Amino acid sequence: MRRVAITGLGAVTPVGLDAPATWAALAAGRSGVRELETFDARTFPVRIAGQVTGFVPERVLPDARERRHLSRAALFALAAAHEALRDAGEGWQDIDPYRRGTAVGGTVGRPGLQELVDMSHLMETTGHRGMARQAPADVLLRDQNVGAAAVARAGGCQGPLISVSTACAGSAHAIGEAYRRIQDGECRLMVAGGFDALTTWMDVVGFSLLGAVTDRWNHAPHRASRPFDAQRSGFVLGEGAVMAVLEDWDTARARGARVHGELLGYGSTLNAYRITDSPPDGGGAIGAMQDALAESGLDPSAVDYVAAHGTGTPGNDASETLAIKKVFGTHAHALSVSSPKSMTGHLTSAAAGVNLLAALGALREGLVPPTVNLDHPDPRLDLDYVPNAARRRPVRAALVNAFAFGGTNASFVVGPGDALPGAPATPSS
Template sequence: MTRVVVTGLGVRAPGGSGVKEFWSLLSEGRTATRGITFFDSSPFRSRVAGEVDFDGAAEGLTPQELRRMDRATQFAVVCAREALADSGLPLEAHAPERRGVVLGSAVAAATSLENEYLVLSDSGRDWLVDPAHLSPYMGDYLSPGVAPAEVAWTAGAEGPVIMVSDGCTSGLDAVGYGVQLIQEGSADVVVAGATDTPITPIVVACFDAIKATTPRNDEPALASRPFDATRNGFVLAEGAAMFVLESHASARARGAHVYAEIGGYATRCNAYHMTGLKKDGREMAEAIRVALDQARLNPTDIDYVNAHGSGTKQNDRHETAAFKTSLGRHAYDVPVSSIKSMIGHSLGAIGSLEIAASLLAIENDTVPPTANLHHPDPECDLDYVPLTAREQPTNAVLTVGSGFGGFQSAMVLHRPEVTAV
């Protein structure tokens, strides 16, 4: 089977404007969650978020691009440009029809859709609206496929161009599908990743309604507390991460820098409940088992687990059980951490941001910590790397995702020279 590697990386996340700033925040254990500034959040139960300080014009987007692109699409395009530049990949080396794009997102252009509704309805006052006030790009905002199309224009990609939208595993699944496009021979190079900008009144209200987000509004920087006994919900966030994927042979032939090889990927669904999780974590454990088998690695070969770690009680216990089932005794020895403690939960984008964190953990032989973990939940009894990053050899990483709808995904990344069993 074709070996697929990551040779380019682009990130926009809370607390920083690029890869270097992203890793600095994570490795130092700093938090970037704060009170919502994008709108008046006073009517809401949860008023904290992980916001990205983003200036599209300063990032090189033209006035025309800024007008037609939703904020999430802007993130994706900027990150794709950064990833392509980072890879050093000469696009002319691959025919346009051999280039592909896979983009993940949970809520796509939610920002622009809500903004346009507010304009049309005079902030919800009018039931009958005047279409003369409608943006000419409203159709773009309605169609999720527009975002990967914009990335395709950036990459000159005329091959497979796909949108993956299955909630909070979208970022993992988009990259996993990009790997499969190369392995099946449908593309030679794929720009893959995910983006989401869900910090809008309607999305905040949706999570308020089911009490999934934290009401710890008086301590925004301390609000995200995965695996802590005092946790009471996740912190909504935004962000994006994009990658350049190509075959190991191609990368080696051109002398490219390789962040890691994507050794295995699998996804499963619990077919159980839209938001509920089975306590035994069986579906996530099965995804982990398959990903390890594809990578031809044993559980003991994993040096770090990048957890979903949302900070909800049922999720943290669910995946703790899944790690014990899939990794056996090694689950108690391997470090586990959640970067959501520092940058919040950016829905569909978070899986790709967690892949980025996993790549940088391998690159720097450093495990990022779980911030705000002062009072461990006795039911979460693994090594969650509290508060401070840990320097250690990090050759293979397992990263997982869990999403509404019962989706459970797992990916194994490792140095290309890691010996398979």
């Protein structure tokens, strides 16, 4: 099996318009949750979200004719992909385009409220004849694969295009599948990550009806996302994109690329329990973590940080905590466990990409980002969740978790890239 290096990173998130700004905000514990501006939410039960601000689509794609085919979320993805490819440096362009691939997690688009009203009116007044008035570009705006194809085009990737729709685990599955393509030798480079923008009225209504999002903090948005806190009452919707360039290790080293880290192991499972709830006993999450660790060849005690899924829903946080304990045993209490969602909100298909940024930052700087708003410890949740302030500690390896509606789970292990998988871990100082 080939080793897989991470050589490029890009991000557009509620806390930063690029990867360095996003990491700086996570390390500082800054929240990007604010009042919704994508629609008039004054009469809605939830009026806040982790929202991207200051993003200028024209800078990403100056050609208006091309830009009209891409949704808000897809433009985030394209911006993150361009950044990741720039970050990967020079020389990757020499790789055979048919050995460059793309794997992207994204949510299938939905029409907006005004579009639904217009369509209904046309059908009532003209039958189906009036539907021809709908612009062809509108169809493409709602097609997940158009965003993925734009990312592939940015990297001149003519190899496999994998478009994954597994909700909150989307970017984790995309990164994992890209990892497999490079391991197996099918590709030498993959652009992988996720994008989403669940900041529409339909998303707010839908998740409110499910009881999944908190409606208690409209008056104080920055305090709303509270993973692992005793007063947690649901997650906060978010939007953004994170992309990474994954590369065959030997190829990256041959061209002198800077390596952010190394993917060491990947696991994916299904709970087969309920559509919306995590199993109380940790269920499929345990298997995903165990598989990722087993493939890495590392002893669980070599992992110092878990970038948790940590949504802020009562069931998920309890289930994930129990799963971590079962996987790591007594070492669980030596781990630092934190949730970037406490600052960004839940970026759904892009969420695991944010966790990857957090894990790589922790490996690089020996600084674990915090879980903010953890003001009231839950006696049932007794791990070290790094409450409210980042912590200095050496991080030898990190585990990234992503669990989704439908019961699908994905985990992967990342290391600094300075030792072969399975090599004895260096004791932390």
